[in-house]
Amino acid sequence: MADYKPLQFHVPEPTGRPGDEPDFTGIEIPAAGSAPRPPIDVDPSEIKELARTMIRVLNTDGVAVGPWAEDIPEDVLMHGLRSMIRTRAFDERMMTLQRQGKTSFYMKCTGEEAIAIAFQQALSKGDMHFPTYRQQGILLAQDYPLVDMINQILSNAKDPLKGRQLPILYSVRDYGFFTVSGNLGTQFVQAVGWAMASAIKGDTNIAAAWIGDGSTAESDFHAALVNASVYQPPVVLNVVNNQWAISSFQGIAGGNSATFAERAHGYGIPALRVDGNDYLAVYAVSRWAIERARRGYGPTLIEWVTYRVAPHSTSDDPSKYRPREESNAWPLGDPILRLKNYLIGRGHWSDERQTQAETEFDEEVRTATKEAESHGTMGSGSSPKEMFECVFKEMPPHLREQRQKMGV
Amino acid sequence: MPQMNMIDAIRDAMDVKMAEDDNVVVFGEDVGYFGGVFRCTHGLQEKYGTSRVFDSPINESGIVGTAIGMAAYGLRPCVEIQFADYIYPAYDQIVSEAARLRYRSAAEFTAPLVVRTPCGGGIFGGQTHSQSPESLFTHISGVKTVIVSNPYDAKGLLISAIEDDDPVIFFEPKRLYNGPFDGHHDRPAKNWSTHPMGDVPEGRYTVPIGKASVVSEGADVTILTYGTMVYVAEAAKEETGVDAEIIDLRSLLPLDIDTIVASVKKTGRCMVLHEATLTSGFGAELAAQVQERCFYHLEVPIERVTGWDTPYPHAQEWDYFPGPARVGAALKSMMEAV
Numbered sequence: 001m002a003d004y005k006p007l008q009f010h011v012p013e014p015t016g017r018p019g020d021e022p023d024f025t026g027i028e029i030p031a032a033g034s035a036p037r038p039p040i041d042v043d044p045s046e047i048k049e050l051a052r053t054m055i056r057v058l059n060t061d062g063v064a065v066g067p068w069a070e071d072i073p074e075d076v077l078m079h080g081l082r083s084m085i086r087t088r089a090f091d092e093r094m095m096t097l098q099r100q101g102k103t104s105f106y107m108k109c110t111g112e113e114a115i116a117i118a119f120q121q122a123l124s125k126g127d128m129h130f131p132t133y134r135q136q137g138i139l140l141a142q143d144y145p146l147v148d149m150i151n152q153i154l155s156n157a158k159d160p161l162k163g164r165q166l167p168i169l170y171s172v173r174d175y176g177f178f179t180v181s182g183n184l185g186t187q188f189v190q191a192v193g194w195a196m197a198s199a200i201k202g203d204t205n206i207a208a209a210w211i212g213d214g215s216t217a218e219s220d221f222h223a224a225l226v227n228a229s230v231y232q233p234p235v236v237l238n239v240v241n242n243q244w245a246i247s248s249f250q251g252i253a254g255g256n257s258a259t260f261a262e263r264a265h266g267y268g269i270p271a272l273r274v275d276g277n278d279y280l281a282v283y284a285v286s287r288w289a290i291e292r293a294r295r296g297y298g299p300t301l302i303e304w305v306t307y308r309v310a311p312h313s314t315s316d317d318p319s320k321y322r323p324r325e326e327s328n329a330w331p332l333g334d335p336i337l338r339l340k341n342y343l344i345g346r347g348h349w350s351d352e353r354q355t356q357a358e359t360e361f362d363e364e365v366r367t368a369t370k371e372a373e374s375h376g377t378m379g380s381g382s383s384p385k386e387m388f389e390c391v392f393k394e395m396p397p398h399l400r401e402q403r404q405k406m407g408v
Numbered sequence: 409m410p411q412m413n414m415i416d417a418i419r420d421a422m423d424v425k426m427a428e429d430d431n432v433v434v435f436g437e438d439v440g441y442f443g444g445v446f447r448c449t450h451g452l453q454e455k456y457g458t459s460r461v462f463d464s465p466i467n468e469s470g471i472v473g474t475a476i477g478m479a480a481y482g483l484r485p486c487v488e489i490q491f492a493d494y495i496y497p498a499y500d501q502i503v504s505e506a507a508r509l510r511y512r513s514a515a516e517f518t519a520p521l522v523v524r525t526p527c528g529g530g531i532f533g534g535q536t537h538s539q540s541p542e543s544l545f546t547h548i549s550g551v552k553t554v555i556v557s558n559p560y561d562a563k564g565l566l567i568s569a570i571e572d573d574d575p576v577i578f579f580e581p582k583r584l585y586n587g588p589f590d591g592h593h594d595r596p597a598k599n600w601s602t603h604p605m606g607d608v609p610e611g612r613y614t615v616p617i618g619k620a621s622v623v624s625e626g627a628d629v630t631i632l633t634y635g636t637m638v639y640v641a642e643a644a645k646e647e648t649g650v651d652a653e654i655i656d657l658r659s660l661l662p663l664d665i666d667t668i669v670a671s672v673k674k675t676g677r678c679m680v681l682h683e684a685t686l687t688s689g690f691g692a693e694l695a696a697q698v699q700e701r702c703f704y705h706l707e708v709p710i711e712r713v714t715g716w717d718t719p720y721p722h723a724q725e726w727d728y729f730p731g732p733a734r735v736g737a738a739l740k741s742m743m744e745a746v
Contacts, residue, residue: 179513193477223470
């Protein structure tokens, strides 16, 4: 008789579901300042621990500590904070627009603002993001016109994308913002290709790839890492680990077996795991990885640890799949509040100025929304004729015929 | 004029474009040092260097995905998927990305890339080295689909494809690489040196995408076909004596519907012939369009002769392959039907 016991099938479960108390005891949070800062030409094998720890700069007293604490110019910090406040104001207003039936769909980035914004601030003109749908901060940090963003969200007569694309899947080449797909993971490897092209041409542009914790399970994540490993292109591979992929916790993407940063080790790609709600850490690590890429030392993978405070989109209700109080219990706090307190501590900011900024951006977004709405809402003002354009550079006969048949 | 087989012609097209345009890069599995399993890129790495001609990891979605990023940057990648049977991992990148960049970005980003891939059977490749998946690409919006049948067209169409500002899927029937093949597998193989389409000019010339070629004129039946089946149709015509007009479509999308309609209206009979499986094959689209436009000129129902709806078998290759006997029988029955 063989002594084998019946095998057991394993499906990971999150630490809590609706009705449970939030439990983040499994997330180890090292002290701010404890992670070393290597030179940019470091051998990836020497910094493996940086994929398991968490690079943090702001301590609990709101003071910047450790080797990653940089002397960041005040205007950069102020712009970072203001862009985060502005992004949150924008998200709130757009959510309302969707509830009012003026657009079909929206996705907020609440709680994750620091990542896109600080990273963007560390980039240069000519670089290219391959964003996911939750990096609106990239555009908002660059003062891309709000009205154009809202026109796209409303799919109205002034929509830069002519009503063809789902709301928020922007495309803004001049702002280094690659057209967002909506299919997950596909663009991670495209960023690698874009960076390869920059190197083939002998340019100095770098690419920033973006993906979520859930989508690292996609085959294209592997394709991106293997190509980045083989060809060593100037690309920063960003994994935003916001703990939830719609209703699936990060363990369903394999996050309980190893950190997402550790995925890079099998490819010999240096990886850093960072407190994504710590603006100062995000900015410093972004600069490190970007400089490394631009100096020709190849790819870096960064896992940004954060929490998706918002629902996945306007189409789901998180109270149906996670503890109601979980976002309040998130141990890394709120990125806006943390930077605000740091700046107040340094004497650059105050509660009054914070309130003023919130009001200012709320009004700015309201005004822009009003202007955008004057061009139509929820597809009104879009032209059916546009539907047939841009399928190809020149319209082939069969599409011309179909357009005529439709009578436009 | 130089004589070339289809491998030489395809390589020459890439050579011409690479010499002319620094933005043209070539990569894929085994295409670099080795020059490709069918030798289509032989010598290009030596001539243009490893930064323009290189091997890729065995990851088709990675090949097309990186090519899309490169194309968006401004390069013109011409990549190889080693067998069309391996293209499925890249399907998402082709359908959801390459085909859609222009549309969804209002032309801010485009993907001018070429995916070359050998297709079709006749080499005892079994189900993973013999398929003809062309209809999977004509069914999506935003890519052009080309299938070549001879060295002259292959070079001219590949140059057109590389110069095209939209993505092109470029099918190369592997059984035609070394010579025209009429389906008589038991007879000695022919090579391109005795065929007029093996005369391939040096330098740059183009064959336009979207134009069919009437390879053999006739009065009684129009045969709409492409790739290897062009030669099967010719053999069936000769062996049955049926006066068939054979049209090599060359480009499935865009489709040269005018040439098709003119021919069917003249002959009053239409056969659709392809190696791919029957159901939802490109022949179904051709049959639909022909009946929409030529219904009152048709004397008999449109006939489809294709591969069977099975996976491409190994030992039964010649039972699967729609050879001249099946085509000939169908031609005769179409003539006898009225």
